[in-house]
Amino acid sequence: MDATEPRVPVVVVDDLHVKYRVFASGKAAGNARSGLLNMTRGIREVHALKGVSFTAYENETIGVIGSNGSGKSTLMRALTGLTPPAAGAVYARSRPNLLGVGAALLPNLSGSRNIVLGGLAMGFTREEVETLKGDIAAFAELGDSIDLPMRTYSSGMQARLKFSIASARSHDILIVDEALAVGDKRFRKRSEARIRELATEAGTIFLVSHSMSSIRDTCDRTIWINQGVLQMDGPTDEVVTAYEGVRR
Numbered sequence: 001m002d003a004t005e006p007r008v009p010v011v012v013v014d015d016l017h018v019k020y021r022v023f024a025s026g027k028a029a030g031n032a033r034s035g036l037l038n039m040t041r042g043i044r045e046v047h048a049l050k051g052v053s054f055t056a057y058e059n060e061t062i063g064v065i066g067s068n069g070s071g072k073s074t075l076m077r078a079l080t081g082l083t084p085p086a087a088g089a090v091y092a093r094s095r096p097n098l099l100g101v102g103a104a105l106l107p108n109l110s111g112s113r114n115i116v117l118g119g120l121a122m123g124f125t126r127e128e129v130e131t132l133k134g135d136i137a138a139f140a141e142l143g144d145s146i147d148l149p150m151r152t153y154s155s156g157m158q159a160r161l162k163f164s165i166a167s168a169r170s171h172d173i174l175i176v177d178e179a180l181a182v183g184d185k186r187f188r189k190r191s192e193a194r195i196r197e198l199a200t201e202a203g204t205i206f207l208v209s210h211s212m213s214s215i216r217d218t219c220d221r222t223i224w225i226n227q228g229v230l231q232m233d234g235p236t237d238e239v240v241t242a243y244e245g246v247r248r
């Protein structure tokens with residue numbers, strides 16, 4: 001992109017807080033006189049995101065990293081609107097899509113039938129699905145297995161098919177959560193290339209991953225979430241190097 005071109009903001013996250021309320025197994029305090037149980041003692045609050053702020057721009061591919069339980073998935077669910085903020089806000093140009101068609105696929109149907117089903121579930125018309133069917137099957141590289149029921153596929157084969165269906169459509173704002181961790185190395189390289197292609201075709205991509213090589217190969221910018229706080233936000237190389245430094 002030309003450095004003099006004004007950057008178009010696509011997602012603005014403003015001082016976002018997310019809290020979960022969970023019932024912890026503990027001693028519920030009894031109130032002898034009323035006979036009612038005081039359950040409040042058993043409710044624990046997890047403050048999963050504590051004031052996260054950043055702006056994502058058009059055509060950026062942003063890596064999201066952090067250790068287990070740091071708040072990455074919570075942040076992504078908040079972007080899609082699935083998890084409501086306790087405070088702060090998320091503003092987005094259009095609704096961010098989570099890459100995935102998992103729920104729509106049926107194990108007893110063949111790969112080809114699932115391509116049609118998954119395509120329709122993603123909002124393609126019948127004609128569009130018919131046109132794209134061949135490309136989706138070719139990208140998945142499942143050979144003759146494409147005519148076998150999906151329940152006979154290995155988890156890697158299923159992941160390939162899901163990725164191929166989900167990435168057939170370009171999205172304005174796309175969230176890819178660990179989808180690349182499955183599949184073999186060659187497929188991972190091809191899916192990374194496909195993600196870069198989607199980023200140029202359309203808008204903005206968030207890639208959540210524990211694979212630093214995927215993040216380095218795919219993202220120009222990376223945000224690091226640590227215990228619910230935005231620890232660092234900047235060029236991928238700098239952020240990943242700092243992250244790997246503290247994990248050593």
Ligand SMILES: Nc1ncnc2c1ncn2[C@@H]1O[C@H](COP(=O)(O)OP(=O)(O)OP(=O)(O)O)[C@@H](O)[C@H]1O
Nearest residue numbers: 020022046048066067068069070071072073074075
């Ligand atoms: N539905 C939920 N109810 C209660 N607590 C939750 C819920 N989902 C997540 N949490 C808590 O919120 C915190 C952040 O979890 P989150 O799943 O966002 O982390 P993450 O960075 O995506 O982790 P991972 O790398 O393991 O996928 C954790 O402490 C987790 O236990």
